[in-house]
Amino acid sequence: MKFVDQVRVEMKAGDGGNGAVAFRREKYVDKGGPSGGDGGKGGSIYLHADSQLTTLLDYRFNQHQRAQNGGHGLGSDCNGKDGEDLHLKVPVGTLVLDDETGEQLADLSEAEQTFVVCKGGQGGLGNINFATSTRQTPRFAQDGKPGEKKTITLELKLLADVGLIGFPNAGKSTLISRISRARPKVADYPFTTLVPNLGVVQYKDRLSFVVADIPGLVEGASDGVGLGHQFLRHVERCRVLVHLVDLSAVTEGRVPLADFDVINEELEKYSPTLASKPQIVVANKVDLPHAREALAGFQKSLARRKLTALPLSGATGEGLGPVLDAVAKVVFAQKSAPAPRLKSRAKVKPQLIAEPAVAAKRAMGSKRKPSSSKARRPAAKARGARP
Numbered sequence: 254m255k256f257v258d259q260v261r262v263e264m265k266a267g268d269g270g271n272g273a274v275a276f277r278r279e280k281y282v283d284k285g286g287p288s289g290g291d292g293g294k295g296g297s298i299y300l301h302a303d304s305q306l307t308t309l310l311d312y313r314f315n316q317h318q319r320a321q322n323g324g325h326g327l328g329s330d331c332n333g334k335d336g337e338d339l340h341l342k343v344p345v346g347t348l349v350l351d352d353e354t355g356e357q358l359a360d361l362s363e364a365e366q367t368f369v370v371c372k373g374g375q376g377g378l379g380n381i382n383f384a385t386s387t388r389q390t391p392r393f394a395q396d397g398k399p400g401e402k403k404t405i406t407l408e409l410k411l412l413a414d415v416g417l418i419g420f421p422n423a424g425k426s427t428l429i430s431r432i433s434r435a436r437p438k439v440a441d442y443p444f445t446t447l448v449p450n451l452g453v454v455q456y457k458d459r460l461s462f463v464v465a466d467i468p469g470l471v472e473g474a475s476d477g478v479g480l481g482h483q484f485l486r487h488v489e490r491c492r493v494l495v496h497l498v499d500l501s502a503v504t505e506g507r508v509p510l511a512d513f514d515v516i517n518e519e520l521e522k523y524s525p526t527l528a529s530k531p532q533i534v535v536a537n538k539v540d541l542p543h544a545r546e547a548l549a550g551f552q553k554s555l556a557r558r559k560l561t562a563l564p565l566s567g568a569t570g571e572g573l574g575p576v577l578d579a580v581a582k583v584v585f586a587q588k589s590a591p592a593p594r595l596k597s598r599a600k601v602k603p604q605l606i607a608e609p610a611v612a613a614k615r616a617m618g619s620k621r622k623p624s625s626s627k628a629r630r631p632a633a634k635a636r637g638a639r640p
Contacts, residue, residue, distance in 0.1 A: 256448035258409040258487070260312040261352055267295025267320040267336035269374035269397025272382075275328030276390070287391055288330050289380040293323030295373030295400040296336035302361035306344040307451075309407055320371070323397060326379045336373060346412045346490070352404040362412065362490075370405065374398035408486065411449055413465035414584045416488030418520070419497035420512055421469030424537040426450070427567035428497065429466040432577065437466060444469065449487045456577065462584045465491065472515045475522040482523045489524065493583040494532045495576075498562070500544035500551065509536070509551045533563065533579050540566035 270292025277285025298320050312318075318341065324333030349359040349368060359368040377395035384391055417425040421443035429435050433452025438445050450466040467484040474482040488494065496516060498509050513534070520528040536551055538544045552562045563579060565572040 257308050257310045257313050258449075259483075260309045260407050261316060261404065262312050262407060263317050263402075263404045264298050264371050265317075265319045265402045266297050266371035266373045266400030267322040268399045269293070269295045269376040270323035270325040270333035271396045272377035272379035272394035273326035273328060273331075274380045274392060274394045277329075286389060287380040287384050288328055289394050290326035290328070290330050290332040291379050291382070292326045292376030292395075292397040293333035293335040294376050295323045295397070296320030296338045297369055297373045297400075298339045298341065298371045300347075300349065300359070300361065300368045300370055301340060301342050302345045302347065302364055302366040303342040304345050304364040306342060308344065309347070309409055311342075312407060320373060320400065322400075323373070323376050325397075326377070326394070330379075330381055332379075333376060335376075338373070343407060344409055346410045348408040348410060350406040350408060352406050358405065371401035371403055374400040410490055411451060411465050411487040412463065412490055413451060413488070414462040414492050415454075415464045415580055416491035416494045417464065417466045417497060418488065418494055418516060419469060419537075420499055420502070420516065421445075421471065423469060423497040423499040424565075424567040425466045425469070425497055428495075428537075428565075429464055431567055431570060431573065433464060435464075435466070449484055454577070456581050460581065460585065462581065464495075470516055470519050472519070474519050482519055485520070485523050485527065489527055491530065492587045493580060494530050495580060496532045496534050497537045497565075498534065498551070499538055500536050500547045501538045501541050503547050504543055509547060510554045513555075531583055533576070533583070534560055535565045535576055536562045537565050537567055539564045540569050540571060 272292050273289035275287070275289040277288045279285060298318060318339060320339040321336035323336045326333050343361060345361065345364050345366075347361045348357060349361070349370065350357055358370075361368060375398045377397040380391045380394045382395075383393070417429060419425055422441070422445070426437040426439045426446050429450060429452045430437060430439060432454045435450050435452030437450040446466060446468045448468070452464045452466070453461055454464055455461050465487055467487055470482060470485075471478055496513065498513050500509055502509065502512065517528060534555060536544075536548055539548055548562075548564055555562050563572060563576050565576050
């Protein structure tokens with residue numbers, strides 16, 4: 254299946270149906286009056302995030318999407334039929350952008366998330382709605398409103414916890430094929446990987462995380478050299494970046510520390526936010542003799558910057574355990590980070606406030622002296638005495 258991560262689509266919601274101009278014409282019904290029904294509502298266009306999709310290929314050759322128009326009103330007070338809504342499925346992680354302004358309209362980052370792209374137009378009112386006591390035979394109706402029309406750009410950003418970055422042929426595809434069930438193409442020449450690959454890593458204690466392997470970067474990728482840096486969007490959502498440095502490149506006259514700096518410069522040019530993400534530096538291909546000789550010098554150079562390089566051999570699996578432990582430590586530490594707590598407020602005990610009339614009545618009652626029971630007894634006897 255071809256991987257497509259960016260498409261431009263024109264979308265048009267359905268127009269509302271027109272209201273009808275009609276009058277009752279029945280036997281024995283003289284001057285029946287207006288009976289034009291309302292027009293139906295136009296269909297809307299919805300986008301649904303589907304976890305089973307991984308590409309936007311369906312919209313590469315279907316760049317025009319249109320919902321159904323609403324039906325026109327009819328006589329005998331019959332309303333038009335509403336247009337059917339158009340439901341489109343996109344992969345999870347799809348961004349919806351306005352093609353004209355570049356404004357982000359939605360980020361469908363969760364499964365079954367829904368977004369209304371274009372709303373259908375309202376149906377027009379029939380002439381039965383305009384009848385009054387002074388205008389009993391309206392000969393006009395309302396037209397339906399047009400549906401919304403937009404040109405949007407769908408941009409897919411893969412959802413992964415870990416992103417693999419580095420020069421071409423640095424061993425990224427070999428690493429993801431060793432730690433997961435992903436089977437990307439692996440060869441001994443640059444730019445073997447042309448599309449991003451995802452793999453699920455089963456860690457200890459039934460924990461897992463997702464790794465994304467993107468095509469390699471070269472110096473000048475921001476200017477279009479190589480495959481450019483268009484695939485960096487797929488690691489923008491990652492929690493940590495694993496920076497693979499090919500130590501065997503010393504035989505080609507390259508310096509590992511210079512390669513490390515070139516990749517970081519390209520990240521900075523693409524997005525400062527992406528460049529500020531935590532990185533785990535991995536010195537790959539230490540199974541080769543000349544690469545192992547260059548390991549000590551590379552580690553000392555990074556130690557001056559207060560960084561650590563973990564040795565790894567993707568071919569033999571040497572050093573794989575410490576690399577996964579370092580990655581999992583960052584990934585699961587961010588996942589389990591507690592939410593910021595709000596400052597607690599002092600608890601105030603609620604007090605009942607009486608209404609003004611009740612309060613005044615209570616105040617007057619407190620001023621009166623209660624009469625004693627002895628004073629009330631003679632009066633009670635007097636009232637109870639017979640004449």
